[in-house]
Structures are given as structure tokens and as C-alpha cells.
Amino acid sequence: MDALNEVYDFYRAFAGEKFSVGTSVLGRDIPCMKCGEGRPFVIVQYAIHAREWITSLLALSHISNFSSCGTFYFLPVTNPDGVALALSGLSSVKEPSRADFLRGLNGGEDFSLWKANANGVDLNVNFDARWGAGIKNVFSPARENFVGSSPESEPETRALAAFTQNVCPDATVSYHSKGEEIYWYFEQEPGDCERDFRIARALAATTGYAPAYTPGSAGGYKDWCIRALHIPSFTIEVGSDGLEHPVGLSQLGRIAAQNKYVPATLAEELLWTKR
Template identity: 55%
Template sequence: MDIYEEITEFYRGVQAEKRVIGTSVFGRNLYAFRMGEGRPVCIAQYAIHGREWITARLALAQFRLGTGRGSAWFVPLVNPDGALLCQRGRESAPDPIAAAELLAVNGSEDFSLWKANGRAVDLNVNFPADWGRGKRNVRIPAGENYIGPRPLSEPETRALKAFTEEIRPDLTISYHTKGEEIYWYYGQSLTACARDKKLALALSASTGYPLCRAPGSTGGYKDWCIAALHIPAFTVEAGRDSLSHPLGDEAYAELEEKNLFSVRTLLETCAAGMR
């Protein structure tokens, strides 16, 4: 069973508020489901990079754990096309033309390191937050770092943006692999910086990961949430840096152990600050 089948099966069976927030380039559903009630509200998104598909499984474990305070929307597989390219190769493309185009971009039958979506756009540099100004940005289709022809050019980023604007969360968290680091800063005001760092420190205590800044990183979901919505937003790089991409089943147990309580911790810390 591939990760898209795994998430689809969970979605169909789960008894919760749930919805399809959009579809991918290749027409696969982008699922979301909610746990808890009331505020604060967190959106947690996973696997926006194809080769980081293992993080989608973490969403299911965190959902089963519950939120404690407030509520969370889990979007476990933002990039299903990229995840299946990583897992199954170009045979996961919907037709021979798309498969041939992807092969030409990748230059190899081995898609195991593929981060982009089905159109060879890196979704986490496609948001309108200093779009195109990142140090590693590229301007031609590629397996990673291609910013796309314009901000929000991709159906996946448009869907996540629209969903976020509709839900109006108090905070967001994005799960990636790897490196065991937490990114939380994107030019916030002094007041917002103090607010966000308090949450970041709680997240660090929960995971055991240090806080970091990402100079030169732009166009990400976290960046857009901070710059446009003025809310706390975090990127967690889960999994030891000594591991090799793509992290798979062999790395999952430790990844879950360190990150299981992270959404719950953020909500409880945020709720305490709202009293």
C-alpha cells in the first residue's frame, strides 16, 4: 500500500469532521480532518515535499492522540503526486506524456529524491512570501527548488492557501524531513517575535529539537503564514540528519516518538497565553 492509499483509507474510515480541500496536478484528493473543538485552532500540514512522505503517517498518530486544548486540522499529504513519484516512480503519472516529461526533468528513472509536485514545481517555494528571492531558488522545472512560473501557480498551494484563509487558524505547523531542527522566524515584529518564540521554545522542549533561523529561505507555507496572516508558524525538520532521504519505515518509530505530542503542546501553550 502506498502512502496515498494509506491516507485515503484512513480518511474514508475516520469518524471526524473531514473534507477534501482540493486536488493535485494529477487529480488526487488533498484530504483534511479535524480533531478537537474551539480555539485555539492549528493547521498542521505534512509531506509538501514528495520524498518526505513519511511525515504523513505522523498526522494519523497525532490525530489519534487528540489535541487536549482547542482543535487542529490535519492535512496529511499536501503533495500526493510527488510522494507517489518518490515511492512508485514515473508509472504513478496519469499518462505516458506526463511520465515522459517528468523523466526528462529528472534525467533518471530513480525518483526517490524527488521533492516537487507532478509539474516539477517545489510547492514550498511557491507561496507569495518574497517569492523567487530564496538563495536556492531555480527557475526551470526540477525535482526541487523550482519556484514555478508565478506565486500560487500550483493547485496544491492554492488549495492550502484558500483553506488556511477560510479556517483562520491561530497558528500553523509544517512537518518536513530531516535534520531535527525547528524554524520559526520570518521577520516578525518585536511583539510577534516574543509571542512566537514562547511557542517555539515549548515546541523545542516537546521534540528535543533546537530552534534555528533560515536565512535565505523564502516562499514557504510558514513564511506566508507569518508574513500575510501575522500568526505563529513553524517548520519542523523531523528525523536525524545522519539518515538518508527518503526516510522510510525504518526511521518512523523514532520520528513519531519525538514529534507525537508537538501539535498538542503548541495548542496547550497557545491556549494558556489566551487566558
């Protein structure tokens, strides 16, 4: 199964409101499908890390089984070039010089553990939230952890940030793999911290995952949403930590079952917060 093609096929067949929020380095669309209406407004984005493509298929499950109040914008694959590399290798890259560049960064032909985009930038450390201050950050192109030349240097990052500012969401969720944890904290003010931890506990109750905090992390989409927009924002890591990367299709049923009620739970918590 090619998860990227499945996402695009699903998108073409989707009967609801849909659109591209932007394009990748290599010109691939970043698709978005809208479900529901009214508040709260929530953005859920998946597969910003290439090897974590299993989350893009979780997105299709969320859309197919959507049953929640509020308006949800689902972005199944935020890093389409990276996912294409992780699944199909250099056959997904048409330009020979680009292929040579990526082969050199990767150290070979096997891209199954690739995380970055087609510029060798890790999109989830490319946002303007203590950019470049993460303990694992690197400062030249690589298959993971390169922060880019500046915050939002990448078209995928700029597209997601601009779309988020346009929607003005009440919360965002980013799906990653692996670890079965929910990251919720990024230097919030005390009142926001109490609010966000309460929501994280509710998400933990419905998934069975643990609320967690990672000191030394910076530059992520969650971090930027918390810092720039002052909204609750969560990174949910699917798949047991005992699994190897990339988490495979055999885990999808379990992951979908664990995360089935995340949209509804989040919407209910956000509505309770507004009371």
C-alpha cells in the same frame, strides 16, 4: 508499505469530520481530517515535499492519538502527486507526455529523491512571501527548488492558501524531514518575534529538537503564514540529520514518540498567549 494508499485508506475509515481541501495537478484529493473543537484553531500539514512522505504517516499517528484542547485540521499529504512519484515512480502517471516530461526533469526512472509536484514545482517555495528570493531557488521546472511561474501558480498551493484563509488559524505547523530542528522566524515584528520564539522553545522542549533560523529561505508556507496572517507558524524537521533521504519507515516509531505531544503543547502555548 505505500504511505499514500495508507493515508487514503485511513481517511476513508476516519469517523470524524473530513473533507478534501482541493485537488492536485493530476486530480488527487488533498485530504483533511478535523479533530477537537473550540479555540485555538491550528492547521498541521505534512508531505508538501514528496520524498518526505514519512511525515504523512506521522500525521496518522497524531490523528489516532489526538488528545488536545482546540480544533486541529490535519492535512497528511499536501503533495499527493509528488508522494506517488517518490514511492511508485512513473507508474503513478497515466499520461505518457507527462511521464516523459517528468522523466526528463528527474534524469531517470528513480524518483525516490523527488520533492516537487507533477509540474516540477517545489510547492514550499511557491507561496507569496518574498517569492523567488530564496538562495536555492531555481526558475525552470526541476525535481526541487523551482518556484513556479508565479506565486500560488500550483493548484496544491492555492488550495492550501485558500483553506488557511478560510479557517483563520491561530497557528500552523508544517512537517518536513530531516534535521530535528524547528524553524520559526520570517521577519516578524519584535512583539511577534518574542511570542513565536517562546512557542518554539516550548515545542523544542517537548520534541528534543532545536529552534533554528535559516537565512535565505523564502516562499514557504510557514513564511506566508507569518507574513500574510501574522500568526505563529513553524516548520518542524523530523529525523536525524545523519540520515539519508528519504527517511524510512524504520524511523517512524522514534519520530512519532518525539512529536507525540506537539499538538497539546502548541494548544497550551496558544491559550497562554491569549490570556
